[in-house]
Each structure stands twice: as structure tokens, then as C-alpha cells.
Amino acid sequence: MAGSPTKIILCSCEDTMTLDTAGVRKAMPDATVSAARHLCGPEMGRFRAAAADGEVIVCCTQEAVRFRDAAEDDGLAADLKFVNVRETAGWSSEGRNAGPKMAALIAEAAVETPMPAGVTLESEGVTLIYGRGQEALDAAELLQDRLDITLLLTSETGVVPPRTVAFPIRKGRIRTAHGHLGAFELAIDGLASPQPSSRTHLQFGPPRDGAQSNADIVIDLSGGAALFPGDGLRDGYLRADPGDPAAVQRALFKASELVGTFDKPRYVDFRADLCAHSRSRIVGCRRCLDLCPAGAISPAGDTVAIDPQICGGCGACAAACPTGAASYAIPTADLLLRRLRALLTGYREAGGLKPVVLFHDADHGAKLIDATARFSSGLPASVLPLSLNETGQLGLEAVAAAFAYGACGVLVLTRAKPKHDITGLRDTLATADVLLSALGYGSGRARTIETDDPDAFGAELVLAVAEPTVATRTASAFLPLGGKRDVLKLALRELHRVAPQPVASVPLPKGAVFGRVAVDSAGCTLCLSCVSSCPTGALSDDQERPALRFDESLCVQCGLCRGTCPERVISLEPRIDFDAFAAGPIALKQEEPFCCTKCGKAFGVKSTIERVKAKLAGAHWMYKGEGSEARLALIEMCDDCRIETATNASIDPYGAPHRAPPRTTEDYFREREEREARERAMLDKIDRGEV
Secondary structure, three states: OOOOOOEEEEEOOOOOOOOOHHHHHHHOOOOEEEEEOOOOOOOHHHHHHHOOOOEEEEOOOOOHHHHHHHHHHOOOOOEEEEOOOHHHHHOOOOHHHOHHHHHHHHHHHOOOOOOOOEEEEEEOOEEEEEEOHHHHHHHHHHHOOOOEEEEEEOOOOOOOOOOOOOOOEEEEEEEEEEOOOOOEEEEEEEEEOEOOOOOOOOOEOOOEOOEEEEEOEEEEEOOOOOOOOOOOOOOOEEEOOOOOHHHHHHHHHHHHOOOEEEEEEOOEEEOHHHOOOEEOOEEOOOHHHHHOOOOOEEEEOOEEEEOOOOOOOOOHHHHHOOOOOEEEOOOOHHHHHHHHHHHHHHHHHOOOOOOEEEEEEOOOHHHHHHHHHHHOOOOOOOEEEEEEOOHHHOOHHHHHHHHHOOOOEEEEEEOOOOOOOOHHHHHHHHHHHHHHHHOOOOOOOEEEEEOOOHHHHHHHHHHHHHOOOOOOOOOOOOOOOOOHHHHHHHHHHHHHHHOOOOOOEEEOOOOOOOEEEEEOOOOOOOOOHHHHHOOOOOEEEOOOOOEEEEOHHHOOOOOHHHHHOOOOOEEEEEEEEHHHHHHOOEEEEEOOEEEOOOOOOEEEEHHHHHHHHHHHOOOOHHHOOOOHHHHHHHHOOOHHHHHHHHHHOOOOOOOOOOOOOOOOHHHHHHHHHHHHHHHHHHHHHHHOOOO
């Protein structure tokens, strides 16, 4: 396999697992494979010899720190990588049959993974502790020597005045909060200062609203609603239940470490030119806005803005983005598919059968896998774990590619109570299930396992492996290239090509990112407003003749064309039509151009010109009576000829019949005064007996 490392060192961890060096050699033919029994102990010399230069994959993660320290102490220049084959493969009731899985895990670890770009956050330790009662004051006193503390109390009840005031104490309630670590902005109502004469409990002076405060860190011990959406995703905002002393201590300990300069990953790359949010104040797509749990995304005109300093990296926006404007960077879509390709190809080349891919995160999933390996039966030999930064980043392209590469199932391990909403992930898997069922893979082949229990997790895996499956006819080996949308289209094409039952078209649920635009050609006037609103170029015109063309492979079902169409003749149909994918642009409507009756230049659509003439003839003053024929003839001319003819023939487009002048307020006042004057004159005549 091109690009594989030079040396691979397996270790049986004191003969607690069975190694399959032959299977690894099949999956990694260009690598030098060796095996050890106790590499981190008596056989450390073998590691030092291998790590002198080149690339080395060590099949152990538990002792990675020891190996790195040894390489650094000895000045060894090898590029070190570590892969866990013990808890994920060897420590299992099926460990003797896990050789192909070990080969697959090593092949996946060999894929180069570039470091993503970062975002810098700076904190000087200015901290606002927001809480109630004595618990908040005690927390502030614990941190006063480490951080620059200000205490904001929601209530003074039960708070004994401190003997020495070492930090500002105020009373108030936070009305709004914005920002992130190093740059929080808070609006506070009811702000009041304590009276120095407070005796048995703190007493405060008169309050004022609308106070502004800035902080680097906010510790929320109020016990109320969170100040920010996506609790736990906002860097620098630490929230704990004041009734849980352990949780409070964890928050205080973490806060004490948040001083200095920090680099966080830029989780999402964003290209505004691909965004399909809106056009001309008509909103089309708002998937990312609806899914973001951290409040990091906001509308910005025709596009959206993603604040990388607030983004918590859940990946929901990137997974749901139909155009690839938002794409996950840890890893990118094409890199994730390259890892999948290496994993499944290595498994197949080492003799593995019926693989099931298990996507998981490092925080929850890896710990559950370890617990299953140590205290239960471990992972089945055909279950191939693949770690993600966040399971929410999983998109349809990864699920489709997994089956195209030969997987018989896809499982996504999440918490029983996820940290944030996984609606986007569930929608992705629901769309994948519809697609896989239609293509002959069966129903329920892509689903979540939502549990925190190792035994329940193991039972779910056993059921998944035991289910009857239908594999691809011949596994694909395509190389993923391009951006997220390009990778998605390529994965779907390959999935269809190798599917057990490759049907031409698959209807998709509402909200899917593929489909066709249906146009009622009888009502379409070819105004092409839909073309100007289409953000992806799925709708286009023709340079040679009046026509509306459509490329289904580019359509993301944003609905901007439907919202823009003045004739209301456009509808959307979510589906994947694989024949249309290959067909390229097709004509939805085309007509003969209308040529200027004077110079012959094409300038409009024949049916439109005829419709305009029919509506105006005899119905408008310009086209009635004398001179109407000459004015109708102007409609059949291009702009230049129309102006020239109207000027030379002295046709006055403003020669309208006389109209009564418009009545104004002054007219009504004047008439009322005249009427009142006449009435007074009549009364005077009556009084004089003249009438």
C-alpha cells in the first residue's frame, strides 16, 4: 500500500492476545512487520533500533508516553505513530480471529493526518463568579489567590460578610451574555454594592439596571438556566450545580488553569461563496443555523457567519451543509474517506469478512470500548472501530463510502444522553437507511447505539454482527478527491455502482440535500429569475437560445428558486436519480427567440412578446384608437430600434388622454370653506327676511 510506514511493531502484551503478522503483511505489503512480547520492557531495545529513522507504527497506545520519551532521550528521528490493537481487537472473546481487524487498524493508522489550523484565545484570568448564597462566596475565596475575582450574587440570603474584602462583591442578575474565553461581555440588571456596615448578613445599596461587565472567565454557580446555549461547549464558561460540591470543585479547578494563551482547533472551514442561506432577502437553507447547539452561527446577509472562537466542534453544521460551504476539518471529508478506505481495504486484503464499521468519539466511545475489552467480551472480530472528533460530524458521504468500500453495516456510538442535540446525525442516518434499503442492503444497516453501559453496548454489537447482511457485489476502491460536495457525489455514484440492487432512482425524505426541480413549463415565462438565485449553478440558461437548464447533481433543494419564481411554477422533489447524475444539464423549457422586426436581432422569447401584445391591444390607452398600431409595433423591436423608431416617428409615449388633476387635502379644505361660506350667507338672508 503506497505511503505505508517503513516499520510496524506489534506486541502481544505479555501473550495476552494473539498476533497475526502474516495478515498485517498482506494488508501492508510495503512495510516491515515484526512482533514482540513485552516491547515496553525487556524488548525496548527493539523499539530503539527501529526508531532510529523513517516511519514507525507501534501497536500500543498505553505506553505511548514511554516510547516517545525514550525516542527523545536517545535523539531518535523516526516519525512515531501509535495504534490500539489490544482493547479494540486482541482483548476479545474473538481475539484469535481478530488478525484481519488488527491489519485494518494498522492500515488506517498509516494514513497521513495533517494538523488543522488553530484559533488563538487569550485569558488574563479576570473571572466573574455568578452564584447564590454562601457557596458562591466560598468558591470565590478558594480562587482569589489564583484569579482576578469578582463575585456577583443573585441573592444575599445567608451570606456572612467576609472579615476582609479581598475582591469586589456585587449583587445583580445577568440579563445577556456574549463572547468566549478571554472576551465575555455581560449586561447586568439590579447591580448593587454591599454596605460596609453589613453585620449579620450582606446588605446592599440601591440597584441600577443596564450595567456592563467584561470577563475572561465566567463561573456560573447560580443554579438557574445556562447563560449560553450548548452547555459545556463555550470555552471559558464553566457551569456547575451549586448543590453538587464535586461538580463545583471540578469547575474551580478547571478555571484555575484558564490563564494564558490557548490554541483551539478551527473545527469548521467555511466558504461563503458556496453558502445557500439566502438570496434577495429570501431564505433558502438554514440547516446549520437550526442545528448549531453553541450559538456560533448567525445570519450575515446572503450567507452565514461561523465564529471559530465560539464553535464547540460538534460538527452538526458541516454534516448537514448541502453545498460544502461548511466542512469539518478534523478530519476533512476526503481524509475521513481515505481512512475508511484504508480500514476496509486492509481488512479485506487480510482475509476479513462482513465488516461492520463502528464510528465513535475519543471521549465517550473509546472509554466504553476499553471497558468492554477489560470487563466483558470485547468487540467482535468483524467490528472495525473508527474514531472521530465528534460523532455529530458524520455525514452521508461517510456512510455511503463505508458501504461502497465493502462494509455490511455502520454503527454510531453515542451517549445515552448526548451532550448536545444529535438531530442532525439522526437525519443523516435516516436518509442513509432509505437509500441503503432501496439499493438492496436491507433496512436498519446504519443506526446509532445510544448507551453508557458496556454490557448493553456489547449486546448491541453481538446483535448487529448476527443480523443477516447483503454485501456489495464487488467492493469499490475509489480515491476520494475534492471538496465535501464532490466527495459526497462520488461516494453515492460508487455506492450505486456496486449495490446489490442498483435501482435508477430513490425517493428521499423531505429535507434531503438531493433532488430535482420540477417546472410547470406552461406557466414559465423564462424570466430566469430562478437562475440568478440558484447558489450552486444547478439552474442555468443557454447562451444560444431562450432556455432553462437543470443539472440534478448540483441541486441541494434549498428552495431559493421556488421562493424567487414570480410565476410560482417551481416545485421540489427530494430524490437521488443516478441516471440524472450522469446525464448532466437537461432542458426544462426552451423556446424560439423573438427577433426584432427591424434589425433581426434576437432579444426576447416569442411567446412572451405575443402574450404582452395580446394583453395590451385594446386594453390600454396607448394601444387604443389612433396610433395604436404604431405603438404595438414598438413592442416587436429591440431596445435600440424601439428608441430610434419612436424618436423618428415622433411617437409620444406620454401622450395620454387628458386626466382630471389629482385632488389634494388643500382642495378638500378649500371646498369645505366655500360650502360653509355659502351656508352662512344663506342664514344671513333668512335672518334679514330676504328668503
